[in-house]
Structures are given as C-alpha cells and as structure tokens.
Amino acid sequence: MKDPRILESEKTLNPERRTFLKSLLSGSALLILDSLGGNRMMDRLIHSVSASTDQLPRFNPRYPIGQGFDQSVASGDPTSTGAILWTRIDPSLTQGISSSQYDPDLVQWLNKGEPHSSVHQAIEEGKFLMVDVSETDDFSQIVLSGFTPVWKDYDHVVKVDTHGFLKPGKTYYYRFISKAGHVSQTGRFQTLIADGENLSSLRFAYVSCQDYTNGYYSALRFVAEEEVNFVIHLGDYVYESVGDPKYQNPLPDRQIQLPGGKSKAFSIEDYRTLYRTYRSDPDLQTLHERHAVISIWDDHEFANDTYYPAVAPDDSLESDPDRRLIANQVWFEYTPARVHFHPDKNFKDSIRIYRSFQVGNLAEFILTDERLYRHPHPCGEADLDIYFASGCPKMNDPAQSMLGAGISQQREWFLQTIQSSNALWKIWCNEVQFTPFKVLGRYFTLDTWDGYAGERQIITSELKKANVKNFLTITGDLHAYAASLIKEDYQNDPDDNAIGVELMVGSVTSSNLVETIGQLFSQIFSPSNPIPKKAVEEMIQKSPKAAQKLNETKKHMQQRTLSTSSLQSFLRKILDEIIGLIRIENPWIKLFNSSTHGYCMMELTQTKAIWTAYTVSDIQTPNANKSLLFQCEIPKDQSKIQILKD
Missing domain, CATH: 3.60.21.70 (Alkaline phosphatase D (PhoD))
Known part of the structure; x- marks a missing residue:
C-alpha cells in the first residue's frame, strides 16, 4: 500500500502547481531534481518542476569531505523504497530557516511563474542543502537529488525522507552539500524487500x-x-x-x-x-x-x-x-x-x-x-x-x-x-x-x-x-x-x-x-550501573558464598595484595x-x-x-x-x- 503522503501528492499535483517543499515536521523535506528510477510518481514530479529547477543552482563540493559536518550523517527507518536521511551542519556555515517562516504542517507550493518565491530565495541564499542519492559511492550514478532545508530552530539538523522514490532491496549512498561547497561524509543504507515478497x-x-x-x-x-x-x-x-x-x-x-x-x-x-x-x-x-x-x-x-x-x-x-x-x-x-x-x-x-x-x-x-x-x-x-x-x-x-x-x-x-x-x-x-x-x-x-x-x-x-x-x-x-x-x-x-x-x-x-560489584571497592561511581550499589551489597550479603568471597576480596584490598587481574578474578567469582x-x-x-x-x-x-x-x-x-x-x-x-x- 502506498504511503498516504504519496497518495495525497498524486491527488493534488497538477502542471500549474508544483510540490516544492515538505517540512521536517511532516516527515519529508525534498525537492526532486532528477531521477533515473522510472517511477511514474517521480516522472510527474520531474516534469512539473523542470521549469523551476532549471533556474536553481547545483551545489558542488569545494571543501574537504566532512568539514562542517561534525556529527557526520545517518540514516534510519528504511522501507522498500527509501529511508530517512540525516545530518547536522555547523551553524556558522548557514543560517537555515525557521518553522515559524514555513508552515510545518502544510506542503509549500511554488506556483508557475514565481521563481523568486521565498523558498526559491532561501535556496539561493544557502539556507538549504543539496542531497544526492546514488547507486555508487563515487556518485557517478546519481538517482535522486534535491534541496532540503536546514532547520535552525531544530539545532541546524537536516532530515529528509526518500520513501517512495527508490527501488527495493538495493544499496544506496548519500551525501549533503552546502551552497558554499561543504560536503558531508558519505552514508550508505539498504532498502528493504517489499512487504509480502519472498525473502530467504x-x-x-x-x-x-x-x-x-x-x-x-x-x-x-x-x-x-x-x-x-x-x-x-x-x-x-x-x-x-x-x-x-x-x-x-x-x-x-x-x-x-x-x-x-x-x-x-x-x-x-x-x-x-x-x-x-x-x-x-x-x-x-x-x-x-x-x-x-x-x-x-x-x-x-x-x-x-x-x-x-x-x-x-x-x-x-x-x-x-x-x-x-x-x-x-x-x-x-x-x-x-x-x-x-x-x-x-x-x-x-x-x-x-x-x-x-x-x-x-x-x-x-x-x-x-x-x-x-x-x-x-x-x-x-x-x-x-x-x-x-x-x-x-x-x-x-x-x-x-x-x-x-x-x-x-x-x-x-x-x-x-x-x-x-x-x-x-x-x-x-x-x-x-x-x-x-x-x-x-x-x-x-x-x-x-x-x-x-x-x-x-x-x-x-x-x-x-x-x-x-x-x-x-x-x-x-x-x-x-x-x-x-x-x-x-x-x-x-x-x-x-x-x-x-x-x-x-x-x-x-x-x-x-x-563492574558494579567492583565499585564496592572504590570511590568510582558510574551513572549507568544496572542496579544501585546498595542493592548489590544487599544481594551479596544474602548469599553466604558470595559474601564470603566479598570479604576475602576486601581483606586482600586492605593488605594491598591484589593485582588488577587478581581483583577481576575475585569479582567474577x-x-x-x-x-x-x-x-x-x-x-x-x-x-x-x-x-x-x-x-x-x-x-x-x-x-x-x-x-x-x-x-x-x-x-x-x-x-x-x-x-x-x-x-x-x-x-x-x-x-x-x-x-x-x-
């Protein structure tokens, strides 16, 4: 079954109105520029935005890979036709846009004959990143490319959903590029096999x-x-x-x-x-x-x-x-x-x-x-x-x-x-x-x-x-x-x-x-202990054999006769x-x-x-x-x- 967002796009899309932007809060933020996938929905998007995209620049890498992307890239929630792609760009490199400027619950439209809309202008000003998806890690076969906004009120992260635009059971590579030429690390993910398809x-x-x-x-x-x-x-x-x-x-x-x-x-x-x-x-x-x-x-x-x-x-x-x-x-x-x-x-x-x-x-x-x-x-x-x-x-x-x-x-x-x-x-x-x-x-x-x-x-x-x-x-x-x-x-x-x-x-x-037992012998405390030290002590004291080994260990510790390896041995016992x-x-x-x-x-x-x-x-x-x-x-x-x- 198609994602309801895809169905809604197909229902409302026509040659006079082009889907230009969906927000991060709506689960997607992508302007399709190119696709070699032969997807009917994709072909309609390509056709309908071609006049506008001809006037948009293509961002090209100019800086070393990863510069400005300190948290690298990530992907998640794969489907048979895509995944969520993520990055965060250094705030000093782009101002980004705010969800208060762009309605986060509605599709943004760029009407025919309005190439200087606020969205188009934001792309020209470098407040969007370009995202490339490719079947090769050198991006010689780009199958999907588009602009996606940097959200300044969400810590300058970028999240884009490619669900509905890729092929099942394939490996894809992706990257993000800023207008100034900062290019992210390359990420990789696999799309899933479609629901109901036989999988060994x-x-x-x-x-x-x-x-x-x-x-x-x-x-x-x-x-x-x-x-x-x-x-x-x-x-x-x-x-x-x-x-x-x-x-x-x-x-x-x-x-x-x-x-x-x-x-x-x-x-x-x-x-x-x-x-x-x-x-x-x-x-x-x-x-x-x-x-x-x-x-x-x-x-x-x-x-x-x-x-x-x-x-x-x-x-x-x-x-x-x-x-x-x-x-x-x-x-x-x-x-x-x-x-x-x-x-x-x-x-x-x-x-x-x-x-x-x-x-x-x-x-x-x-x-x-x-x-x-x-x-x-x-x-x-x-x-x-x-x-x-x-x-x-x-x-x-x-x-x-x-x-x-x-x-x-x-x-x-x-x-x-x-x-x-x-x-x-x-x-x-x-x-x-x-x-x-x-x-x-x-x-x-x-x-x-x-x-x-x-x-x-x-x-x-x-x-x-x-x-x-x-x-x-x-x-x-x-x-x-x-x-x-x-x-x-x-x-x-x-x-x-x-x-x-x-x-x-x-x-x-x-x-x-x-490790928590080991902390009974030191002043070291980890906030990630599975249970509190008080409970560990109580548990050991209720077991005569464990309590005996604990007391032996404490005695050796006091006499300083335990090496690190010996202490580990006692703790495991x-x-x-x-x-x-x-x-x-x-x-x-x-x-x-x-x-x-x-x-x-x-x-x-x-x-x-x-x-x-x-x-x-x-x-x-x-x-x-x-x-x-x-x-x-x-x-x-x-x-x-x-x-x-x-």
Whole structure:
C-alpha cells in the first residue's frame, strides 16, 4: 500500500502547481531534481518542476569531505523504497530557516511563474542543502537529488525522507552539500524487500546502552563491519547523567561538561550537547555511515527510571513536563526515524515512537515505547522498593501498565499488530526484560516487566490464545546477555509449552554487574550501573558464598595484595555465585552473562533464527578485540533454545 503522503501528492499535483517543499515536521523535506528510477510518481514530479529547477543552482563540493559536518550523517527507518536521511551542519556555515517562516504542517507550493518565491530565495541564499542519492559511492550514478532545508530552530539538523522514490532491496549512498561547497561524509543504507515478497534470509545487529563516559565504542566499530540489512538500537543512546568526573572511570577524553553546569541534563542545550558529543565518536559515526539504524528510546534519553507523567524519580517525584518535552524534541532532532514531533502539544502527545515495519514475508518488527506512558513502580520509589525488591500485590494488578493502558492505545495496537501479522517471524523490539528474574527470592528489579506482571500476563495469554508462532523478543537495558523462554505460567508450564523466546543484548559500554560489584571497592561511581550499589551489597550479603568471597576480596584490598587481574578474578567469582543462583531460581533463563560488553546478531531464515552474541575484550582502551560469547538457534514454529555455543 502506498504511503498516504504519496497518495495525497498524486491527488493534488497538477502542471500549474508544483510540490516544492515538505517540512521536517511532516516527515519529508525534498525537492526532486532528477531521477533515473522510472517511477511514474517521480516522472510527474520531474516534469512539473523542470521549469523551476532549471533556474536553481547545483551545489558542488569545494571543501574537504566532512568539514562542517561534525556529527557526520545517518540514516534510519528504511522501507522498500527509501529511508530517512540525516545530518547536522555547523551553524556558522548557514543560517537555515525557521518553522515559524514555513508552515510545518502544510506542503509549500511554488506556483508557475514565481521563481523568486521565498523558498526559491532561501535556496539561493544557502539556507538549504543539496542531497544526492546514488547507486555508487563515487556518485557517478546519481538517482535522486534535491534541496532540503536546514532547520535552525531544530539545532541546524537536516532530515529528509526518500520513501517512495527508490527501488527495493538495493544499496544506496548519500551525501549533503552546502551552497558554499561543504560536503558531508558519505552514508550508505539498504532498502528493504517489499512487504509480502519472498525473502530467504535477513541479517541484522542490535545494541543497547552506550554510556559515553564509561568507555570506548569498539563494539559499534565491529557492528559497522558486519554485513547486515540494518541495525536496531534498543535505547539508552545517550545518558542524561554525566556524573562527577571525580567519581568516574579515568577516561579524560570521555568526560562531558554540560552547559547548565550540572551533572545531569535539564535544558535543551544540555540535551543537545549530549547528542552532539556522542555523535562525535568516530566508531558511532562509522556505524551510522554504513548502516541504517532503527531506534527506540529507553529511560536515559530523558531520565533514569522515568515514568508517566514525566517523572524523573532520581531528581523529583513531581512531574516535569517541560524537561520531558525538551528530551522528546532533542531525540527527534537527532534520530533518523519516521516519527513526527508536535512542539505545540503536551509531552505525551508531542511524539509517538511506537511503530512497526515488515521485511518481505520473512519478518515484522514491532517497536514499543515503555517509558512515556508507563505507570509508576508498583511498590515505591526507594532503591530497595525497585531493586532486589521483595515485591508487592500491585505488581500483579492488570491495571499496572508498562505500555500505558488508559493513557495510550499502545497495548491494543501492539497485540493487534502481532496477532494480525502475516510475516513468519514476529520480532518485538522491547526495552526492558520481559521474562521474570529473581535472585534469592527477591526481584532483581521492578523497573522491568516484573513490576508490571499483570499486564505481562495479559500479553502472554493473548498471544497464546491467538496461537502466535515464531515470536521473538529482543531486549536491552539490563547490561547483560540472556536467552530465555517466554511462558504463560512460569511456575507450571514445561519448556515445551513456551510461547516465544527472549534474547537480551549486553551493553555497548554501560556498567555491567561485575563492574558494579567492583565499585564496592572504590570511590568510582558510574551513572549507568544496572542496579544501585546498595542493592548489590544487599544481594551479596544474602548469599553466604558470595559474601564470603566479598570479604576475602576486601581483606586482600586492605593488605594491598591484589593485582588488577587478581581483583577481576575475585569479582567474577562473586558474580559466578550470583549467576548460579539465577539459573536455579529462573530455569527459563538458559544463558546469562553480565561481565562483558558487546552486541548481538540475528539471522532469520525460512526454517530457523540464529542468535549470536559477541563481546569486546576491553572498553577502557579504544582498540579492543572481538570474541564469540553465545550462539543458539530457534527452529521455525518451535519456541526452543538450541544452544550451539555457551
């Protein structure tokens, strides 16, 4: 089915009126200048604007590649006929235009015989960039070219949607050029196979949790080198907390100073500084240059453990709608997603990031938002009410919602999308752990679906009743790798009755459990710890063997008889005791590791899904090595985890 925006353009376009500009807020900003694709819609656009474009200049590269484009380029949300293309140009190089000058909700028209319109003039003044899309990386075969505005009130970013203008299943290259001749880095992306088309295999990578201050992005460098159709980012792309450098790891080149002077982002310039800084990383830039990235957020794009209505519980239990609206806007500015932002609406209605996309007949991906609408934590907001928690009856209340029942229509949309999907594999891109997770009789964290167990029960019951097959959940957030069976009744259902599989990815750099344990012996504190130090201490003390190893380690530390490698060995022994308990109490968790960092790969075929977890050797130096951690496969029509490597 055609995108409704394309249909509307075809309906209203005629030789006397030419579609000249759609805004970033409408999801597109493109004046078509040339196309060799043979698309009927394209031919009509070419014909109708030819008189005008003859009078427009072509921008040509004059400066070194990348000069003026400090955040490089990015693409996202690919379709069978395009993708969102993104860049940001240095504000000193162009003034750009404002959405107050150009109605962000309407198509702008350039009528015949008006070559000196405000839009035409803005292009002549260099307030637009030219975008080229090519089938070759040297741009010798340009298939699409046009002008797209620089939005000065959106931090001088450029976002253009080429959906509807390219061919399915092809690799394309793109670049941006200013009137003065500044040319961006070259980006690359693949269009998808059309919905319903037969597809034998699909490969994608997925990542989560990349605290810039906690380490280097070697994992992202390895993702960039993978041959994949696209990459999925499951959230915590940035961390609102930069912490106090005195209490962070000794990486002076990874420290961030926010304009507001605080250790957390509150203002729009604070949040923009985070994204600009993260996007300056060469490994992250390489990833975005080589692959389209499909993104959702988790909590740290706004604030730790956030919930509705715009509460940042670490800072205040009062709603902060202005800060939430700012976080929404800046995520929108820097994320190449086919998502609209409405600055005139309240924080809840200003943006909707939950969405889905299908790749041929092989897979449908369902992305949910588990922060903007979720209810507060069920048992309270103190550390031990959430982490290593005893629990409370409200957890099991069906009205206790992660997806925002009563606040949004997300749960109904989510279930309907999965149940009606005609794709073989249904992949849920889910921010926080779905399967239960207990240690020593307590819940590891109620910030995950354990805190919303009543709604979890509704979801699993509905999927089982609908006999949904080949349901896979990919998850981030916990800074751990895990492969788990999804069940309706975890206490009584045998493994053969599982309804799906959850596959969790470890963090790119954010502190894992073994690093958090290590912080018990130092004054170092990372704002990206998976659970607070207080909860870690409580958990260890409840395990006699782990407590014994902790005390031994402290004794050696006091006597200064531990080398760095020996300390790591002691820390892993403490964690091993905890992992042993995890496997006993959570038999549906078949693989688990929270002592390393990296990414996951997934290959889908018509007969099975193969999951591979990779780790990096070190995040404290920029030149880490990669190694295989886990690998398993899930046969078609069977919710089984067949372990190939553990």
